[in-house]
Amino acid sequence: MTEGAGIRNGDLPDELTAAEAGMWQAFRNGSVYDLRSGDTVVDDPHGGHPWGPERSVRARIVAWLLLAGPPALDGRVASLKLTGVQIRDVLDLAGGTIEPYVELKGCRFEKEVLLPEARFTTVRLVDCSVPRLEAARLHTEGDLHLPRCRFHNGVRLTDAHIGTDLLLNQAVVYRDRRMRSITGDGMTVGQDLQAEMLESHGELSLRGAQVGVSLSLRGSRLTNPYGRLALNAPQLTVERTLYLTPAGLGNPLQTGGTTPAHGTRVQRFVCQGGIRLDDGRFGDALDFEQARFTFEDDQELSLRRVQTPELRFLGERPERGKVVLSGARIVTLVDRAASWPGPGSLHMGGFGYESLVPQGAFPLARRLEWVAAATAEYNPEPYERLAAVLRNSGEDEDAREVLLAKQRRRRETLPLAGKLWGYAQDWTVAYGYRPGRAAVWMAVLWAATSFAFAHASHLPLKGEEHPPWNASLFALDLLLPVIDLGQVGYWQLRGGWQWLAVVVILLGWILATTVAAGATRLLRRS
Numbered sequence: 082m083t084e085g086a087g088i089r090n091g092d093l094p095d096e097l098t099a100a101e102a103g104m105w106q107a108f109r110n111g112s113v114y115d116l117r118s119g120d121t122v123v124d125d126p127h128g129g130h131p132w133g134p135e136r137s138v139r140a141r142i143v144a145w146l147l148l149a150g151p152p153a154l155d156g157r158v159a160s161l162k163l164t165g166v167q168i169r170d171v172l173d174l175a176g177g178t179i180e181p182y183v184e185l186k187g188c189r190f191e192k193e194v195l196l197p198e199a200r201f202t203t204v205r206l207v208d209c210s211v212p213r214l215e216a217a218r219l220h221t222e223g224d225l226h227l228p229r230c231r232f233h234n235g236v237r238l239t240d241a242h243i244g245t246d247l248l249l250n251q252a253v254v255y256r257d258r259r260m261r262s263i264t265g266d267g268m269t270v271g272q273d274l275q276a277e278m279l280e281s282h283g284e285l286s287l288r289g290a291q292v293g294v295s296l297s298l299r300g301s302r303l304t305n306p307y308g309r310l311a312l313n314a315p316q317l318t319v320e321r322t323l324y325l326t327p328a329g330l331g332n333p334l335q336t337g338g339t340t341p342a343h344g345t346r347v348q349r350f351v352c353q354g355g356i357r358l359d360d361g362r363f364g365d366a367l368d369f370e371q372a373r374f375t376f377e378d379d380q381e382l383s384l385r386r387v388q389t390p391e392l393r394f395l396g397e398r399p400e401r402g403k404v405v406l407s408g409a410r411i412v413t414l415v416d417r418a419a420s421w422p423g424p425g426s427l428h429m430g431g432f433g434y435e436s437l438v439p440q441g442a443f444p445l446a447r448r449l450e451w452v453a454a455a456t457a458e459y460n461p462e463p464y465e466r467l468a469a470v471l472r473n474s475g476e477d478e479d480a481r482e483v484l485l486a487k488q489r490r491r492r493e494t495l496p497l498a499g500k501l502w503g504y505a506q507d508w509t510v511a512y513g514y515r516p517g518r519a520a521v522w523m524a525v526l527w528a529a530t531s532f533a534f535a536h537a538s539h540l541p542l543k544g545e546e547h548p549p550w551n552a553s554l555f556a557l558d559l560l561l562p563v564i565d566l567g568q569v570g571y572w573q574l575r576g577g578w579q580w581l582a583v584v585v586i587l588l589g590w591i592l593a594t595t596v597a598a599g600a601t602r603l604l605r606r607s
Contacts, residue, residue: 092151101138104163108146108181111157117165117187124165126189126210127231132167140172140192147179163188174199185209193234206230213257216241227252234258235283240267249276256283260307265290276301277328278348283307287314295321295365300328300348309380311354317361325350325396326370349373355380355402363389369396369420376402384409394420395440406432418443421451429455429463437470445479449486459494461487530556530585537578559585 093102100116107114116136117124123132146161153159160182167189176198184205193213203223213234219225219241227236228250235257238247247270254262262283268290279301296319305311317323327347353375361367367389373396374382381403384392388409394416404422408431415438421427429452452463464487472480492503535552559582574582 097142098134098138100135100166101142104138104142104161104166105146105151108159108161109151109154109157111153111160111162113162113164114166115164124187126165126187126208132189136165137167137169140168140170140190143168143172144174144177147174147181147183148177150181158182160184167191171195201225213237218242220244224248232262235261236263238263238265238268241265241269243268243270243274245272246270247274249274249279251278252276253280254282256305256307260284260305261286262305263287269293273297279303281305281311284310284354285312285314287312287317289316290314291318293320295319295324297324298350299324299326300330301325301350303352303354305354309355309377310357311352312356312358314361315357315359317358319361319363321363321365322368323358323361323363323366324368325352325372326368347371351375355383357383358387359383359385361387361389363387365389366391366393368393372396374399374402376400378402381405387411391415392434396420398422399426402426403428409433412436413438415440416443417441418447418451421454424454425457427451427455430460431462433466435470436474445482449483452483452486453490456490459490461491464490526585526588527553527556530559530581533581534578537574537581556585559589561589 093105097105103116104114122128123130143161150159162182162184164186165188166185169191171192171194172190173195175195178200180202182203183201184207186205186207186209188206188209190209190211193215194211196214196216196219198218199216199220201219201221201223203225204221205224205226207226208229209231211230211232214227214232214236217237217239219238221242222244224246225241225243226246226248228248229252231253233255236254237257247268249263256262257264260283262281262285264286266286266288268287270291271293273294274290274292274296277297277299279298281301281303282305284305284307285303296317303311327349330346330348350369350372352372355376356374358367361384367384367387370393376382376399378401380401382399383405385405386408387406388411390412392409392411392414394414398420399422402422403426405428407428410433412434413436414434417440419441432455448467452467455463464483468480468483468487471477471483488503492500495503531553534556537552
């Protein structure tokens with residue numbers, strides 16, 4: 082019987098094996114074709130137990146059914162639903178339009194699956210063993226489900242268009258010859274991209290990908306010992322939230338945003354290798370709750386120029402590598418003091434945020450250490466940003482402390498004369514941020530000099546034409562350089578008292594100048 086005749090009338094082609102004939106009839110009936118033996122060890126698609134010809138079908142026959150299969154039986158919808166089947170040879174559907182529903186569970190593919198530029202409604206491969214999935218520019222109207230599958234030589238979804246959801250939950254993906262596990266550059270997902278509990282061995286690349294709702298990597302483990310990046314996703318756009326957070330281990334798995342019940346064992350998101358999310362856009366949040374990062378010295382968590390309403394930086398502090406937030410723009414920073422790396426490992430040049438929501442104790446002293454850790458060389462911008470955020474939240478006193486810390490940090494970069502002048506401003510009026518100090522210094526100097534001049538010998542300069550001697554007014558007249566209290570011009574001191582008067586005048590000028598400098602700084606800040 083020719084293939085054409087079989088297609089026209091739905092009869093079985095003569096060349097089919099028994100397993101293929103059963104698959105042909107199940108396709109016309111729209112029913113599940115199950116070839117499992119009932120032994121879980123034998124039926125494991127990832128195990129080493131061989132499957133004989135009674136469980137094998139040729140990839141060419143599968144392609145025949147999907148591309149030009151027989152008509153459905155009356156009252157049925159044709160679909161390919163296979164369970165426990167081995168597909169021999171390369172399954173090549175490149176460029177084809179596949180209308181039937183496709184669902185394969187617990188199947189083995191002997192060779193790679195080729196789907197570039199193919200068009201599907203919905204495709205589901207569940208718990209299958211696949212050497213490689215090549216699906217660049219794949220187009221699905223509905224879902225692409227690949228949960229619990231194991232891909233031995235990577236997955237390529239470059240420029241693919243997934244109409245609704247892409248599921249990779251509990252999948253295990255090994256690297257291809259380019260050292261990438263999943264290549265999804267330029268991919269578009271209409272709704273959710275769920276890759277929860279994913280094991281990725283190689284670079285997970287999502288450069289320029291777009292996700293219509295959320296992208297979840299809850300509980301996933303990304304490792305790439307072959308290169309610098311385990312997650313490479315610059316210019317990634319997620320309309321809602323990117324989750325790099327824990328998943329609760331149980332039956333069923335507690336993912337999808339649910340809170341694990343008390344006592345549930347939790348698997349964190351773990352990444353061994355660098356993460357690059359530069360220029361990413363996240364509509365709701367970027368969440369690192371309990372994330373664990375293991376970097377080499379030349380690797381980093383790069384969030385350059387990221388934009389999101391909320392950054393939840395609540396993971397473990399990376400022991401090596403760097404965290405880079407240069408140019409990032411967020412509204413709310415939710416963080417924990419223990420999550421941030423130390424000096425030299427944090428970069429925040431141009432990092433903008435509008436409010437702080439610390440989790441746990443995060444005193445101002447630790448927050449200043451956070452800023453200092455990000456500025457190996459003096460940079461005023463992180464201090465000014467923190468002060469502005471504190472002031473906007475009504476914490477004016479803390480804002481002044483931050484700006485004072487900025488001046489002290491700047492002082493260390495000045496030459497000796499500038500440092501001495503900075504110390505003078507700091508000791509006297511704290512650069513203008515503690516104006517009460519001026520009154521204290523003035524009171525101390527006035528009291529000390531008044532007591533001293535009370536014992537000084539004083540001679541009138543104009544004979545009998547002078548006011549009564551008043552040591553307190555005389556001392557105050559020396560301390561206030563621009564005010565004449567009518568004492569200094571009528572009395573003359575001699576010897577050591579004259580030198581003391583000179584010192585008091587100099588101290589008065591220094592005090593007045595630092596007060597003026599501090600007042601000017603306060604006016605500018607206001």
